[in-house]
Amino acid sequence: MYQRKKKQSNLSLSETIGNLSKKLPMSSTFLRIRILSPSLKSFILILSIVLNIYLLLSHWYLYALESEISRAAVSPTARQHLLFAIASSSLSWPRRESYVRLWYSPNSTRAFAFLDRPVLNPSSSLGDIPPVVISGDTSKFPYTFRGGLKSAIRVARVVKEVVDRNESDVRWFVFGDDDTVFFVDNLVNTLSKYDHDEWFYIGSNSESYEQNVKYSFNMAFGGGGFAISHSLATVLARVLDSCLMRYGHLYGSDSRIFSCLAELGVGLTREPGFHQVDMRGSLFGMLTAHPLSPLVSLHHLDAAEPIFPGMNRTLALEHLFEAVNVDPTRILQQTVCYDRSSSLTFSIAWGFAIQVLEGNELLPDLLSMQRTFTPWRRSANIDASHFMFNMREYPRDPCKRPIIFFLQSVTSDQHGILSDYTRHIDGKCLSDATKNLKRIRVFSGKLDLDVEQMKAPRRQCCNVLVSFNESVIINIRQCGMDELIAVHV
Ligand SMILES: *[C@@H]1O[C@H](CO)[C@@H](O)[C@H](O)[C@H]1NC(C)=O
Numbered sequence: 001m002y003q004r005k006k007k008q009s010n011l012s013l014s015e016t017i018g019n020l021s022k023k024l025p026m027s028s029t030f031l032r033i034r035i036l037s038p039s040l041k042s043f044i045l046i047l048s049i050v051l052n053i054y055l056l057l058s059h060w061y062l063y064a065l066e067s068e069i070s071r072a073a074v075s076p077t078a079r080q081h082l083l084f085a086i087a088s089s090s091l092s093w094p095r096r097e098s099y100v101r102l103w104y105s106p107n108s109t110r111a112f113a114f115l116d117r118p119v120l121n122p123s124s125s126l127g128d129i130p131p132v133v134i135s136g137d138t139s140k141f142p143y144t145f146r147g148g149l150k151s152a153i154r155v156a157r158v159v160k161e162v163v164d165r166n167e168s169d170v171r172w173f174v175f176g177d178d179d180t181v182f183f184v185d186n187l188v189n190t191l192s193k194y195d196h197d198e199w200f201y202i203g204s205n206s207e208s209y210e211q212n213v214k215y216s217f218n219m220a221f222g223g224g225g226f227a228i229s230h231s232l233a234t235v236l237a238r239v240l241d242s243c244l245m246r247y248g249h250l251y252g253s254d255s256r257i258f259s260c261l262a263e264l265g266v267g268l269t270r271e272p273g274f275h276q277v278d279m280r281g282s283l284f285g286m287l288t289a290h291p292l293s294p295l296v297s298l299h300h301l302d303a304a305e306p307i308f309p310g311m312n313r314t315l316a317l318e319h320l321f322e323a324v325n326v327d328p329t330r331i332l333q334q335t336v337c338y339d340r341s342s343s344l345t346f347s348i349a350w351g352f353a354i355q356v357l358e359g360n361e362l363l364p365d366l367l368s369m370q371r372t373f374t375p376w377r378r379s380a381n382i383d384a385s386h387f388m389f390n391m392r393e394y395p396r397d398p399c400k401r402p403i404i405f406f407l408q409s410v411t412s413d414q415h416g417i418l419s420d421y422t423r424h425i426d427g428k429c430l431s432d433a434t435k436n437l438k439r440i441r442v443f444s445g446k447l448d449l450d451v452e453q454m455k456a457p458r459r460q461c462c463n464v465l466v467s468f469n470e471s472v473i474i475n476i477r478q479c480g481m482d483e484l485i486a487v488h489v
Pocket residue numbers: 105106107
């Protein structure tokens with residue numbers, strides 16, 4: 001749109017020049033000048049030259065101004081265009097700061113934490129956590145959901161309070177809880193697919209069918225986080241209070257935002273990288289079968305086991321971020337390759353874990369999630385219809401499970417990225433093909449996707465380069481045009 005505008009003004013400029021040069025020497029004005037007195041003639045000539053110069057300059061000025069504006073509008077969305085508003089409370093903030101520290105950087109991320117009241121003993125290292133804002137009074141709004149928490153109103157109103165701060169150069173407002181872990185670069189890339197001057201409400205619903213039935217399939221669940229374009233947020237901030245009066249019967253803050261946006265006529269744009277994580281136990285099955293969209297958020301990590309064995313939650317997440325910080329777009333991206341000589345299948349979730357399976361498994365089977373987790377509601381039935389995705393069993397017998405290699409380290413230099421995975425020993429059931437295999441090294445290039453590639457992502461391919469006795473080396477690369485991820489026989 002801006003490109004077209006620029007062309008139009010370009011045309012009108014050259015047209016103007018063309019018209020002027022056509023008119024000037026030959027036109028009847030010129031003939032009429034000849035019969036006028038010499039002094040008047042030269043006066044008119046000078047006047048017309050001055051007029052021409054003025055016209056040309058003013059056109060140039062307008063043209064330059066317009067292209068300056070359009071350049072600013074199409075400049076790629078960057079970290080500083082996002083303003084995060086984190087919903088927290090004086091009770092939970094000290095415990096959850098460690099989650100926020102993972103993704104927040106005072107130099108490149110803009111964020112505020114909204115609390116009900118000041119924290120009694122603030123953390124000593126204030127520099128690396130976002131500034132705290134104390135929420136306004138919400139006592140005039142009704143809350144009638146039995147057994148719910150009235151703080152839902154305060155949290156919903158964060159949307160208005162952060163917009164009303166008039167922070168400059170914000171393209172997207174992003175909302176999350178204090179236990180939402182964001183992957184900021186991936187969020188920036190995801191949002192850059194959309195025009196922040198249009199009205200967008202972007203997020204994802206729950207993994208739990210039951211939760212979606214209860215709240216809405218079309219609601220962005222607050223813990224997974226959601227983004228609202230600047231233009232929409234400005235309008236929402238103006239009307240939110242009147243919505244809050246009408247939705248006192250709802251449970252959560254996200255339901256209130258969803259309802260108000262629905263009244264504005266806006267629906268959810270679903271992005272599968274946002275994860276509410278309404279599940280407990282081991283997230284392994286979910287993290288090793290991530291969709292092709294980049295990972296944008298993880299939530300409810302307090303309720304899940306640490307994602308790496310032998311570490312506490314904080315350390316395990318920091319370990320994941322060692323890979324995130326080297327190649328954010330590729331984190332968890334699943335790639336599968338085959339070693340024909342040993343008849344092994346390697347399923348890589350980059351930066352996290354590699355599974356080695358005996359035999360040649362078909363790709364679509366590996367894309368479904370292994371059920372390593374349990375439902376959010378402890379009493380819920382664990383059947384195949386509980387979750388919103390396809391699942392396969394995770395065998396109870398450890399000998400029937402894939403062999404798992406967890407991320408050990410990531411290094412990068414100008415030649416590329418090397419990630420190292422070491423074997424997780426559980427059980428003694430080892431076959432001849434794998435009994436000595438202790439280590440897998442993976443080479444890859446940094447995954448940089450432009451907006452067009454983000455809109456139509458394609459899974460990458462890999463090769464088993466060398467298979468030694470104790471270690472395997474794998475290379476991840478772009479697939480060939482007709483290349484299939486399969487064993488070719
Ligand atoms: C932020 O910027 C300051 C000054 O430029 C620098 O000293 C500091 O190390 C930076 N911090 C981070 C976390 O990058």
